[in-house]
Amino acid sequence: MAPRKAPSIRQRRLAGELKRLRVAAHLKQEHVAERTGLDASSIYRIERAMNKPQRRTVLTLLDLYGVTDPDRRATLLDWLKEPGDGQPLWFHRYEVYLPDVMMLFVKLEAEAESLRVYESMLVPGLLQTEEYARAITRSVSGWPPEEIERRVQVRLHRQDVLHRSAPMRFRAVLDEAAIRRVVGGPAVMRAQLEHLATASREPGITVQVMPFSTGEYPAMIGNFVLMDFATPFDRPVVYLESSAGDAFIENEQDVARYAEFFDAISARALRPAASRTLIEEAARALG
Structure with missing residues (x-):
């Protein structure tokens, strides 16, 4: 049996919109x-992006939900x-190797307009x-060498x-621990910090560091990535x-809460120029 593919970003979009239209029409799945x-059960699977519907099925649902605008249809x-179509995207060749949740993340990331990241x-x-x-993949996975290399290439x-021609807007807030922990040895870490400092100068990329001196702050409980489309x-x-x-969180209120977390930690972190200075100092300290 061929492995089930993770839903594409377009399938996920369609599933979410069909569910929203059904709810807006005050219909339960059994009524549909x-x-x-x-x-x-087919409606349930379509709305959860587990099945890709046929064109005639989508047309039937749009008619029932009262969607008449030609552009929206x-x-x-x-x-x-x-x-x-006919030109497979780079991640398709990895689809049979990666877990569904990771594959979905890669697809979403590839189409996102902007990312806000806390690490x-x-x-x-x-x-x-x-x-x-x-070094990171090797230390945390326990995978055989070929799987480690596959994951590194995906990254x-x-x-x-x-x-890309329309680059993603990327904002990241890092705890100072992320630039102080020596991963892969001093030479690897120094090269990483130098790369980080250089990347932070590129248009569309913003890197901030939350210094140890800040003490406690919101979102210390875990990392997250907030994607906008x-x-x-x-x-x-x-x-x-x-x-x-x-896990993915799509509930509007929960997503808004994480957006507030990001704004709060961004406001307390060092400004981009000061963050870059700290990153460069950490690189020089490695010799």
Whole structure:
């Protein structure tokens, strides 16, 4: 049996919008099943992006939900198509190797317009050097060498979003521990810090450091990534990564809470220029 693929960003968008339209029409899934002849379990799976619906199914649902605007209908139908048909995107070749939740994160990240990241212990993946990424992956995974190399290459490919024709806006707040912990040895860490300082000068990339002298502050309990998208129908998403498992948060109130967390820690962290100075000092201290 072929492994099930993680839903694409377009499938996820379509699923979320169909659910919102059903709720706005004050219909339960069983009511939709009764009026359309569709199976209730199929509606459930479509709304959770577990099944990709056929075009005629989407048209039937849009008619039931009263969506008559031609542009909106065209947009939703367009989400049935995959970008770059006939030209597989780079991450497709890794799809059979990565867990579904990680694959979904990679797809969301690839289409995000901007990212806000908080990291308490590590340099964010999009700003990691190859040797730093390899040292981290080797130390935390216990994977065989070929899997470690595969994960490192995925991480390096992900960094393309910072250099595409319309670069992602990237803001990161790092705890000072992330630049003080020597990962991979002094030479690897120094190269990583120098790369981080250089990247922080690029347009669209903002790096701030929360110094130890700040003491306690909001969001110390864990790392998170807040993704924003250009598409008006696609709401922001928060990604949480931990040793207990990864998770996505899409509830509007919860996402807003994480946005407040980020604003609060960004306001208390060192300004970008002062953060870069601290990063450069940490690099020089490594010899």
